Amino acid sequence: MSDHVLSRIPILQGAVAGDCEILHDSNDARFQQRLARWTDIDRKVPAAIVLPRTENDCLKTVQWALKSNIPFVPKSGGHSPWSTIGSEGIIIDLSLYSEVRVDAGARTATVIGGVLAKEVSVRLAEAGFFTALGNGNSVGAIPYLLGGGGSITNSITGFGSDQIVAARIITAKGELVEVTEGTHPDLLWALKGAGQFFGLVTQLTVRAHPLSLLRKQQGLIWVGAFIFPLDRAVEVARVMKQIMDDPEHATAGLMMVIAPPPARVPSLVISARYTGDEAPGVPFKALYDLQPTATMGRDLPIQNVNDEREALCAKGDFKRFGIVGLHEFRIDGFVQAIEVWKKLIHECPDAINSAFNLQWDSRAVKTPEKESAMSSHDVRYWQVNIIWHTDEKNRRKVDKYNDECVALMRGPDETRYIDFQNATRTGPIQRRYRGEARLKKLRQLKREWDPQGVFTRQLLDID
Ligand SMILES: Cc1cc2nc3c(=O)[nH]c(=O)nc-3n(C[C@H](O)[C@H](O)[C@H](O)COP(=O)(O)OP(=O)(O)OC[C@H]3O[C@@H](n4cnc5c(N)ncnc54)[C@H](O)[C@@H]3O)c2cc1C
Known part of the structure; x- marks a missing residue:
């Protein structure tokens, strides 16, 4: 061929x-x-x-x-x-076509080609700004933003896709089109959450927010970890539920079921973020009171918060995310999911890097000025499983345990299921683009801009 x-x-x-x-x-x-x-x-x-x-x-x-x-x-x-x-x-x-241009006066940044998230956050910080970016330094900024874009700053900025104010896109007809609210408002609407299906986006102009909106008005985020043995999961989860549901303090993070290196002791690790101004002992007092096996934490400039997760960005091995939106955090489901993780690690030792994580934000996602293809603004909880193994013959088995965990966390009511477009392209599409009117409009725009499915057949096939 x-x-x-x-x-x-x-x-x-x-x-x-x-x-x-x-x-x-x-x-x-x-x-x-x-x-x-x-x-x-x-x-x-x-x-x-x-x-x-x-x-x-x-x-x-x-x-x-x-x-x-x-x-x-x-x-x-x-x-x-x-x-x-x-x-x-x-x-x-696109990795050799890569740039970031910050326009401090307009409070925007233009991200170009294959530029990576870290480069965007560093350039923005140098100019006194930040924007919504995810957990991976070497993730491509444009696809991240087009695909919704979950971030620890969602409650301050909105999703990554909410930052998009303009785009330049090469369409399925091979034309370079400038997309703004004035030229193509519907296409702009679609790019904000479903943009990977409409063309090759060469540039995105996104909102830039002043660093003073973050901790101590200095662009800082408190980044910490609280480590517990897995057998304390119930008491820790009870305390975490209160912290997660307390919007008075701007906390976010991951509650991870993981066997961290080098000791590989199965643990419950609360990987916490805090953008408020108080000492971390205030929002996380109840966690400190539980006397974790170990705690650590420090203030970091926002552009450095992902540096310690560099290992997760490594290339190679069999990796995938199992990400679904949740309406609430159910302790019983979480405790059962821990047993599934234990089985996974026992039966597939090559999956020792896998982690079952519950992601929370104590505050609601900022409501965008305009609605868009992105439909998860009502979600504060996500199950974010990192599936990572090395033996190809365990592929199916590892996926099966991920599915089991996800089913436990979601509960039985399928009508409420939420999927995340930056993590999956399978399963009913209405779980990724919720609301009949939204999906209808997206399908119609796809037929208009890419009827042959040059940029995938998503939104064309009835799935
Ligand atoms: C370690 C890690 C952490 C992550 N953290 C987060 C997170 O916190 N929040 C979140 O929302 N997501 C997160 N993700 C998911 C990530 O945002 C998506 O998988 C994203 O699509 C990856 O972009 P990429 O450029 O690295 O991948 P690629 O594989 O290069 O691209 C992703 C998709 O976009 C298409 N594409 C690439 N460039 C363009 C372009 N210029 N125009 C149009 N389409 C294009 C590709 O064909 C592909 O279909 C994370 C992923 C990893 C691996």
Whole structure:
């Protein structure tokens, strides 16, 4: 199948600038290096990897692919399971086309191409700002923002997708379109939460918020951990439920069932964040009173809060998220899920890095000025399982335990199930885009902008 692609490469070479690399020898070390992904699940080998350095070369590459009938996927940080394609197609790897421009006067930042989240937060902080970004430094900023974008600052900023004020997008017709509230309000609405299905987004302009909105008016976040043995789960969960439901203090974080390195002792780790001004002993007093096995914590500039989670961004192995929105935190479900995690680790020792995590924010997500494709503003709790194992033959078994955990946390009422588009593309789509009118509008816009499913068949097929 790659013969067709390879036969067309000279035409592409003639269309793009000389510094636009086109890798098509799969044995080449640079090809292999570019193929590395956050997860090896479903990893495929394309006929070629194109590395544009400019918006114009992105455009030329898409136009060439459309004209040549060659399927393609854009890739930014490569942290999803989706930016991979077999020998019938190509990857448009945006990592060499990457920039952030901050406009302090307008309080916006323009994120360009394959720029990674860490770069965005550092550039913004240098100018005195921050925006909603997620938990992974090397996640691509544009896909993160297009796919909803959960963040520890959701209660201050809204979701990542709520930050989007304008976009430049290469459409399924191979046209470069400027998307603003004035030019294409409906497409802008769709990009905010479903943007990965409408085109290759070359640039996004997003809101920038002053660092003074964070802790001590200095752009700080208190980052801490409270570690307990797993057999204290019930008493810890009871205390956590009160903390999670106390909007007086701006706390957020993960309650993790995990065997952290190096000791690998199964533990309950409260990985906590606090953006308020008081000493952490105030919002987390009840946790300190439980006398954890260990506690740690310090103030960090917002652009550094993910640095200690760098290991989670490593490429390779079989990794995926199991993320679902929850309407409430049920202690009984959580305690049963711990037993499932124990079984997982016992039966699949190669999954020792896997963690079942309950994510909370004590405050509601900030209501956006305008509604959008993103539909989870009512959600303060998420089950965020990190599934990570090394032995391919355990693939199904590991997934089965994740499913069991998710079922326990969600409870039996399927009509209330919520999925997260940055984590999954399977399952009923109405769980990711909730509300009949929203889904109807999204489907209609998809038919208008991408009727052939160039940018996936999501929203075209009835699922
Ligand atoms: C360690 C880690 C932490 C994470 N934390 C969070 C979090 O806190 N909150 C959250 O919401 N999500 C989080 N995620 C999920 C992450 O935001 C999504 O998986 C995101 O899509 C990954 O973007 P990427 O550029 O790294 O991946 P990629 O695989 O490069 O891209 C993701 C998808 O977007 C498409 N795409 C890439 N570039 C473009 C573009 N320019 N225009 C249009 N489509 C494009 C790709 O084809 C693919 O389908 C996390 C993921 C990881 C691995």
